[in-house]
Amino acid sequence: MTYILAIDQGTTSTRAILFDGDMQVAAVAQEEFPQHYPNAGWVEHDPEDLWSTTLSTCRKVLSDKGISASDIAGIGITNQRETTVVWDKSTGRAIHNAIVWQDRRTAEICEVLRDEGHEDVVRDTTGLLLDPYFSGTKVKWILDTVEGARSRAKAGELLFGTIDSFLIWRLTGGQAHVTDATNAARTLMYDIKSGAWSNEICAMLDVPQAMLPEVLDCAADFGTTVEDHFGGAIPILGVAGDQQAATVGQTCFQPGMMKSTYGTGCFALLNTGDTPVLSKNRMLTTIAYQLDGKPTYALEGSIFIAGAAVQWLRDGLGIIGKASESGVLADRADPTQDVILVPAFTGLGAPYWEPDCRGGMFGLTRNSGPAEFARAALQSVAYQTRDLWEAMRADWEGDANVTLRVDGGMSASDWAMQSLSDTLGAAVDRPVMQETTALGAAWLAGMKAGVYPDQNGFAATWALDREFTPMLDAGRREEAYARWKRAVQAVIGV
Ligand SMILES: Nc1ncnc2c1ncn2[C@@H]1O[C@H](COP(=O)(O)OP(=O)(O)O)[C@@H](O)[C@H]1O
């Protein structure tokens, strides 16, 4: 039996998922690692934790399954995006902790660049906004802050990478300094139309191009692991940022197809084909995947709080014991109350991009209690998705497929998915395969290795677990959504 090993290096944990020759999950290992919050709004990871959990989870699935490196046809890597590492080329050691995508320390740098009038060139070149979310200003901060770093970077002694790039450097024993087009597209330094690092933006950020990785397709030869790591050499053949890997895993290969992943946050991607669509509604333009040198573009909407609202019910309010109880509790809510939660716990992402506003609860009565709070939390995820849905459909002039494919931990909630369909007024499809992100990375590697089907063959394997269809009449749906919009305006105004 031939296997493909997928590495999913996420924000809170690292997972290794072994897929068999039929693209079924054969073994999984997962390890969490510490989050570091050295200042308000700062989030860091120790790169050594990311590396050690990658090694140990991969070794664990191999030993659990009793297989060796020679049984693995290829490795596919998918990763938390935008998170930034700068390391010393000669030692392989990072010169600063990884600055995580959630980290807001570069807000001021972004503001200065905006004031200097750089926003338009950034949008036109990278498809992104001048927001601390992306890697560019994080690299700049490290080069500005760590003594001597900029001149060492110019001399080619320091390297920059997103997490995929850092892991590949380590896995290949420093042989390969590479990334893929989807990760490059999140750095704020990559020209998504010409497929090259942007001279203008690198100069704007004062980031020497000598430190940037080579950008490859998502299915490519990224290098080979040194024998010591897994007792034999394994080729790395697939790489994609985690939201793009989920888009691939959901086989959203046709323009107009859309997926939404509900983890801690929610990230929706709409395939726009071979044309990058510049949003008029504050969505991001990004690369969904790149195969055979041809990028396929997407519009992306990023919401920072989705499953995290359920975590708040559990850990903040203590009204549920585990996430799966949220739907049961929401079902008991008084249907005559219209309690609305705007979960702007860390500001609002797309389409509002309001980093400084905070959450609010509206419509409380003396009878409002845990059930109404649970319902409001789950509905808030549906309303936020509707915001993205509206914005993307307004931007996208092609035929938008009216079905949304969902995945991620929170998509397990039937209550939340029904509410989503009611709020969108559209069908919501949940696949049988829960591991869409890892599958996306595995398919890229397996297809490159010649052991998995081609794009069409892979798309044909997508199987429906359950389709949710709207059960709410249009009048009530629109009334409820209008209330949500007013509530959002209220929190922005406070
Ligand atoms: N049955 C459920 N109902 C509602 N929310 C859920 C359910 N199961 C998991 N979640 C939420 O999904 C999130 C975990 O999803 P996951 O895809 O593992 O996220 P991440 O990769 O961001 O850690 C948690 O925030 C949790 O609250």
Ligand SMILES: O=P(O)(O)OC[C@H](O)CO
């Ligand atoms: O690690 P996740 O699943 O929270 O995903 C993080 C995203 O890639 C951030 O853009």
